[in-house]
Amino acid sequence: MATEIDERAERKAVARRFEAERPRIEFGTAWEYAPAPEAADIVSIEKRENLFINGKFVPARSGKVFETINPATEGVLSEVAEGGAADIDAAVRAAEEAHRKRWSRLKPAERGKYLYRIARLMQEKSRELAVLETINGGKPIKESRDVDVPLAIAHFFYHAGWADKLEYAFPRHRVSSIGVCGQIIPWNFPLLMAAWKIAPALAAGNTVVLKPAETTPLTSLALARIFQEADLPPGVVNIVPGAGETGAQLVNHPRVRKVAFTGSTEVGKLIQRAIAGSGKRLSLELGGKAANIVFEDAAIDQAVEGIVNGIYFNQGHVCCAGSRLLVQESVAERVIQKLKLRIETLRVGDPMDKNTDVGAINSRMQLDKIRELVACGVEEGALLHQSSCALPAKGFFFPPTFFSEVAQSHRIAREEIFGPVLAVMTFRTPDEAVEKANNIPYGLSAGVWTDKGSKIFQITSKMRAGVVWANTFNKFDPASPFGGYKESGFGREGGMHGLRAYVELS
Amino acid sequence: MSALPSLLDLSRVPPVDQVGIEERAAGLARRSIKKEAKRAGIRLAMSMLDLTTLEGKDSEGKVRQLCRKAIRPLPGDPTVPHVAAICVYPNFVAIAKDALFGSGVKVASVATGFPAGQVPLPVKLDETRRAVSAGADEIDMVIDRGAFLSGEYDRVTEEILAVKEACGAAHLKVILETGELETYDNVRRASDLAMAAGADFIKTSTGKVTPAATPPVVLVMLEAIRDHYLATGRRVGMKPAGGIKTSKQALHLLVLVKETLGDAWLTPDLFRIGASTLANDLLMQLAKESTGRYQNEDYFTKD
Numbered sequence: 101m102a103t104e105i106d107e108r109a110e111r112k113a114v115a116r117r118f119e120a121e122r123p124r125i126e127f128g129t130a131w132e133y134a135p136a137p138e139a140a141d142i143v144s145i146e147k148r149e150n151l152f153i154n155g156k157f158v159p160a161r162s163g164k165v166f167e168t169i170n171p172a173t174e175g176v177l178s179e180v181a182e183g184g185a186a187d188i189d190a191a192v193r194a195a196e197e198a199h200r201k202r203w204s205r206l207k208p209a210e211r212g213k214y215l216y217r218i219a220r221l222m223q224e225k226s227r228e229l230a231v232l233e234t235i236n237g238g239k240p241i242k243e244s245r246d247v248d249v250p251l252a253i254a255h256f257f258y259h260a261g262w263a264d265k266l267e268y269a270f271p272r273h274r275v276s277s278i279g280v281c282g283q284i285i286p287w288n289f290p291l292l293m294a295a296w297k298i299a300p301a302l303a304a305g306n307t308v309v310l311k312p313a314e315t316t317p318l319t320s321l322a323l324a325r326i327f328q329e330a331d332l333p334p335g336v337v338n339i340v341p342g343a344g345e346t347g348a349q350l351v352n353h354p355r356v357r358k359v360a361f362t363g364s365t366e367v368g369k370l371i372q373r374a375i376a377g378s379g380k381r382l383s384l385e386l387g388g389k390a391a392n393i394v395f396e397d398a399a400i401d402q403a404v405e406g407i408v409n410g411i412y413f414n415q416g417h418v419c420c421a422g423s424r425l426l427v428q429e430s431v432a433e434r435v436i437q438k439l440k441l442r443i444e445t446l447r448v449g450d451p452m453d454k455n456t457d458v459g460a461i462n463s464r465m466q467l468d469k470i471r472e473l474v475a476c477g478v479e480e481g482a483l484l485h486q487s488s489c490a491l492p493a494k495g496f497f498f499p500p501t502f503f504s505e506v507a508q509s510h511r512i513a514r515e516e517i518f519g520p521v522l523a524v525m526t527f528r529t530p531d532e533a534v535e536k537a538n539n540i541p542y543g544l545s546a547g548v549w550t551d552k553g554s555k556i557f558q559i560t561s562k563m564r565a566g567v568v569w570a571n572t573f574n575k576f577d578p579a580s581p582f583g584g585y586k587e588s589g590f591g592r593e594g595g596m597h598g599l600r601a602y603v604e605l606s
Numbered sequence: 607m608s609a610l611p612s613l614l615d616l617s618r619v620p621p622v623d624q625v626g627i628e629e630r631a632a633g634l635a636r637r638s639i640k641k642e643a644k645r646a647g648i649r650l651a652m653s654m655l656d657l658t659t660l661e662g663k664d665s666e667g668k669v670r671q672l673c674r675k676a677i678r679p680l681p682g683d684p685t686v687p688h689v690a691a692i693c694v695y696p697n698f699v700a701i702a703k704d705a706l707f708g709s710g711v712k713v714a715s716v717a718t719g720f721p722a723g724q725v726p727l728p729v730k731l732d733e734t735r736r737a738v739s740a741g742a743d744e745i746d747m748v749i750d751r752g753a754f755l756s757g758e759y760d761r762v763t764e765e766i767l768a769v770k771e772a773c774g775a776a777h778l779k780v781i782l783e784t785g786e787l788e789t790y791d792n793v794r795r796a797s798d799l800a801m802a803a804g805a806d807f808i809k810t811s812t813g814k815v816t817p818a819a820t821p822p823v824v825l826v827m828l829e830a831i832r833d834h835y836l837a838t839g840r841r842v843g844m845k846p847a848g849g850i851k852t853s854k855q856a857l858h859l860l861v862l863v864k865e866t867l868g869d870a871w872l873t874p875d876l877f878r879i880g881a882s883t884l885a886n887d888l889l890m891q892l893a894k895e896s897t898g899r900y901q902n903e904d905y906f907t908k909d
């Protein structure tokens with residue numbers, strides 16, 4: 101026994117010496133980037149933000165407010181009115197009346213014009229929207245500027261085009277609107293999710309009551325101001341911030357005809373239970389634990405970029421994040437070595453700095469959850485790799501992290517962490533890769549990396565996931581449907597499939 | 607004679623995904639380089655410059671004038687560093703050596719039938735030896751692209767080995783002429799091949815063919831250098847050349863180096879920029895940084 105321990109210690113010492121003598125690449129301070137902060141004074145945030153009901157900003161009937169903060173500084177940005185049962189009721193009634201009297205009767209081409217106008221106004225205010233999204237949500241300004249805001253605008257433009265062409269989307273059917281849509285969106289892409297939900301609903305002639313997430317209400321309210329400026333008829337879109345309770349009141353309101361929810365699988369199941377038998381339509385876009393499969397014949401450096409983009413984009417707060425990496429054993433060591441190097445060059449810190457790659461975790465609650473699961477990964481015996489970057493003293497930050505030597509049975513390989521944490525596992529054959537990738541209750545997205553075209557088709561056709569990317573990751577387009585298999589939800593958003601959720605066909 | 611198998615296993619050369627590499631290079635182009643970072647970057651770029659003149663009308667007078675510029679790019683301001691090297695045809699090596707004596711600026715000479723490389727090997731070797739004996743510190747050779755594209759990798763390798771031997775103590779830069787290789791896979795393969803054959807530097811282009819040193823091509827080569835270093839412990843240098851005219855381009859190149867190879871390569875010993883007109887744009891941007899205004903181009907010497 102003693103000799104066995106000695107031998108193991110010796111092997112470890114040899115491995116350490118070998119590691120120390122290996123060539124190393126140092127990313128240091130030889131030439132540093134100066135701070136490049138985006139100007140924040142382009143936005144003015146009201147000390148008190150109200151609910152947007154029937155075209156007007158009004159306080160909550162209860163007078164209740166909650167604070168919304170900047171997760172990068174923990175400073176309070178504003179007090180926001182918290183919608184209660186009476187507010188939800190007022191909003192739904194306003195939406196119902198707007199649907200009955202105006203919006204569903206409007207010529208479809210006129211609805212399209214409103215949507216075009218909204219899109220153009222968003223373009224004009226794109227810098228304000230990007231700054232606001234970053235201040236309130238913690239995501240890097242380069243992402244809100246280059247991804248969130250342009251995509252949100254693209255969704256309005258895209259759906260504006262459909263407004264008067266619905267018969268072409270659903271040939272041989274009479275197409276009509278559904279009525280009031282209750283929409284609940286998450287905090288990871290606040291403006292983009294609002295656009296994903298509102299644009300198709302309006303294009304198809306429905307009206308909306310939207311509840312933004314508790315931690316990120318500000319860009320939804322900025323969108324409300326744009327609706328006012330675009331002269332959108334009162335009541336067509338109502339925005340009622342609040343927490344879970346507010347959402348439950350919206351879901352359960354008898355006059356809501358359709359519920360659309362993006363968020364956790366847990367809450368999705370509650371909603372499905374709550375509205376069962378009510379005749380309400382439902383679409384759910386829930387959690388994920390996507391696998392990125394890297395084959396030995398892949399372009400390894402570009403695959404590493406894709407892996408990094410897949411898990412560290414938006415601090416990993418992405419339902420379709422590539423949070424599991426399945427890498428073929430023959431290249432596993434190389435991929436892990438490259439990944440270790442690559443996370444050292446991710447710039448973590450002030451989200452408003454144009455050079456920041458990874459910003460702030462959205463909330464303390466989420467940070468605690470990430471810490472808990474990472475601690476669990478260490479305890480379960482996986483090998484932790486973390487960027488050596490310094491973290492700001494204030495605000496919610498977590499360094500880019502990945503685990504190697506992860507087993508399929510580890511919690512970090514099963515549960516959605518929703519943070520910058522990747523679980524790396526290995527496989528030997530394509531069949532094993534497919535089996536492991538599919539062996540999870542989720543099925544939102546997946547990635548396949550190989551230089552061999554035929555292999556792409558073989559593997560992607562076997563993946564039980566709504567979106568499968570090949571040799572790329574996290575690519576979105578309004579024309580492309582997005583949604584899940586299994587516990588990642590049902591219903592699609594985007595494209596003609598997405599429109600289907602917002603029309604009545606006869 | 608087949609030297610190749612022991613030097614480089616071609617089956618181990620990884621493929622390069624076009625969309626991915628272009629996306630990554632474009633992403634790094636969005637780094638915001640301002641204030642102190644910009645000033646330091648411009649000085650660094652100046653110190654890495656291979657100030658080049660490679661024209662049929664080159665003359666002793668032209669080369670001597672360029673050497674003055676190399677030693678003191680901004681007259682009256684010693685805080686602007688001298689460039690790394692002067693790059694000339696073999697005929698002007700002795701003149702440049704003389705003009706640069708004691709300055710610390712090196713003399714680089716193109717050789718091996720620059721720019722096409724379509725001359726017999728003995729001629730290439732002879733040209734190399736003559737340039738070295740005239741005092742060249744560095745030799746910029748071109749590979750035989752015809753041989754490379756027809757799959758004669760052994761021949762390309764053997765030529766590099768032979769030229770390397772002819773260089774003696776002089777440093778060897780191997781020009782791939784990436785514009786003629788066309789694909790990123792070819793660029794990666796040629797990079798690996800040149801490094802395995804002993805190149806001290808790999809260089810993108812002659813400057814006579816476009817496209818030349820595009821950011822994705824540079825990135826492919828930097829990644830090849832990184833992998834070579836991690837596998838062998840040998841640090842190979844990098845020299846983009848051709849079409850680099852602005853400070854913005856130069857700073858973007860430094861970003862690519864910083865985020866791919868790290869600090870060790872941010873030195874003229876391992877990174878060079880081959881250019882003929884970049885120097886004045888660097889000076890102009892530097893003046894703009896200190897005064898807040900752009901100067902008239904006639905404030906900078908055209909050499």
